[in-house]
Amino acid sequence: MDFALSEEHIIFRDQIRNFAETEIGPLVEEAEETGVTPLQLFPKMGKLGYLGVTYPEKYGAAGADKITEMILIEELNKVCAGIAGAVSTTHSGLGIRAINNFGTEEQKQRFLAPAIKGERIAAFALTEPDAGSDAISMRTRAVKDGSDYIINGSKIFISNGTFADIITTACYTSDPKTVKRGQGISLIVVEKGMPGFTARKLHKVGNNSQETAELSFEDVRVPQENLIGVEGQGLTQVLATLKAGRLAYGARATGLAQAAYDIVFKYAHERVQFGKPIASFQANTFKLVDMAISVDIMRLMTYRGAWMSDQGMDFMKEACMVKVFASETLQQLMLNALSIHGGYGYMLEYPIQRLWRDAKMLNITEGTTEMSRLAIARELGIKVG
Numbered sequence: 001m002d003f004a005l006s007e008e009h010i011i012f013r014d015q016i017r018n019f020a021e022t023e024i025g026p027l028v029e030e031a032e033e034t035g036v037t038p039l040q041l042f043p044k045m046g047k048l049g050y051l052g053v054t055y056p057e058k059y060g061a062a063g064a065d066k067i068t069e070m071i072l073i074e075e076l077n078k079v080c081a082g083i084a085g086a087v088s089t090t091h092s093g094l095g096i097r098a099i100n101n102f103g104t105e106e107q108k109q110r111f112l113a114p115a116i117k118g119e120r121i122a123a124f125a126l127t128e129p130d131a132g133s134d135a136i137s138m139r140t141r142a143v144k145d146g147s148d149y150i151i152n153g154s155k156i157f158i159s160n161g162t163f164a165d166i167i168t169t170a171c172y173t174s175d176p177k178t179v180k181r182g183q184g185i186s187l188i189v190v191e192k193g194m195p196g197f198t199a200r201k202l203h204k205v206g207n208n209s210q211e212t213a214e215l216s217f218e219d220v221r222v223p224q225e226n227l228i229g230v231e232g233q234g235l236t237q238v239l240a241t242l243k244a245g246r247l248a249y250g251a252r253a254t255g256l257a258q259a260a261y262d263i264v265f266k267y268a269h270e271r272v273q274f275g276k277p278i279a280s281f282q283a284n285t286f287k288l289v290d291m292a293i294s295v296d297i298m299r300l301m302t303y304r305g306a307w308m309s310d311q312g313m314d315f316m317k318e319a320c321m322v323k324v325f326a327s328e329t330l331q332q333l334m335l336n337a338l339s340i341h342g343g344y345g346y347m348l349e350y351p352i353q354r355l356w357r358d359a360k361m362l363n364i365t366e367g368t369t370e371m372s373r374l375a376i377a378r379e380l381g382i383k384v385g
């Protein structure tokens with residue numbers, strides 16, 4: 001058993017940390033205030049090989065291992081969870097993973113390679129107003145018309161949806177009434193500018209630097225070349241996409257938690273009450289210690305899952321476990337971080353409140369913690385009602 005990062009991992013970590021602090025850091029305040037994602041980061045990161053790091057070198061990616069991806073996600077989230085979500089979780093992860101895993105060579109050249117360069121930005125549209133956790137109750141339909149599909153329906157809470165060039169969209173290609181539940185779903189790439197496709201920006205309480213949208217499809221004509229893989233295999237493709245994404249939540253939570261710990265550590269040593277730094281009061285000391293322990297466990301669980309993925313082992317249970325543990329532990333950690341700040345923690349001019357707001361999203365998206373618990377129960381062989 002080896003718990004040390006390799007020399008290459010350490011070099012990569014230092015590089016991405018430096019990039020995040022110097023190139024992303026200065027953009028955070030404005031992006032959070034305006035709610036506009038700094039799109040210039042996509043080509044910049046693409047040039048440096050920071051988009052889709054695990055995808056094959058053939059398409060311009062780094063062909064790196066999963067541990068490298070987790071390091072990247074943690075470092076980006078330390079600086080800004082919203083921007084990290086836009087460039088890594090959504091674009092490099094959800095948006096193009098199914099194209100990489102199931103797409104044709106032509107689709108990889110047309111969608112994956114430009115996305116890795118940061119020339120085309122990706123999103124992933126699964127959730128609908130009446131189909132969230134129960135995603136297979138979706139109503140969006142794609143009906144064959146000659147060599148095209150005609151798509152009608154709507155999607156909600158779609159990250160990067162306002163500006164994405166390619167939207168990996170889940171829809172029924174068969175009449176859901178005529179197939180078994182969950183069968184007949186396909187993933188189709190809808191492209192920005194296609195007539196009938198519109199996006200409306202939504203306003204959130206956190207992660208403001210990553211734009212979120214409601215999407216509408218009204219008779220959107222999409223060529224059949226944009227169907228990913230085999231028609232009707234969408235559910236398998238969605239589950240595979242979400243499985244890898246859940247692991248990344250460990251890295252996202254670790255990044256946010258480490259950032260909160262660093263802020264609180266400094267604040268608690270500088271703030272003086274009763275003639276002493278507040279870090280020296282046992283109630284605060286213990287909170288700081290508990291935060292450090294949580295960060296350590298989150299990171300270890302994340303690396304374990306990534307290692308399993310790199311060994312080609314099945315990591316479904318571990319990915320769900322890290323998502324539940326890390327995203328829930330993070331909520332308490334953020335409350336402690338706020339408490340140590342006293343009244344200042346509640347003021348918008350102190351950075352800790354942003355981290356607290358951003359953290360909440362982690363136990364909602366890509367399967368709520370409740371749904372992840374159900375998935376773990378199934379993996380454990382527990383009879384689920």
Ligand SMILES: Cc1cc2nc3c(=O)[nH]c(=O)nc-3n(C[C@H](O)[C@H](O)[C@H](O)COP(=O)(O)OP(=O)(O)OC[C@H]3O[C@@H](n4cnc5c(N)ncnc54)[C@H](O)[C@@H]3O)c2cc1C
Nearest residue numbers: 124125126127132133157158159364365366367368370371
């Ligand atoms: C900021 C943000 C970004 C997002 N980005 C994307 C994106 O890019 N693409 C995308 O497709 N979606 C995206 N989503 C949607 C997200 O995945 C859903 O919000 C999530 O899956 C939950 O669905 P819902 O909101 O409809 O909640 P519901 O499914 O209505 O659930 C409500 C509550 O009931 C619980 N619940 C539901 N069913 C069960 C059950 N069987 N057992 C126990 N508890 C249950 C849930 O856990 C939750 O607590 C995003 C959401 C947010 C907030």
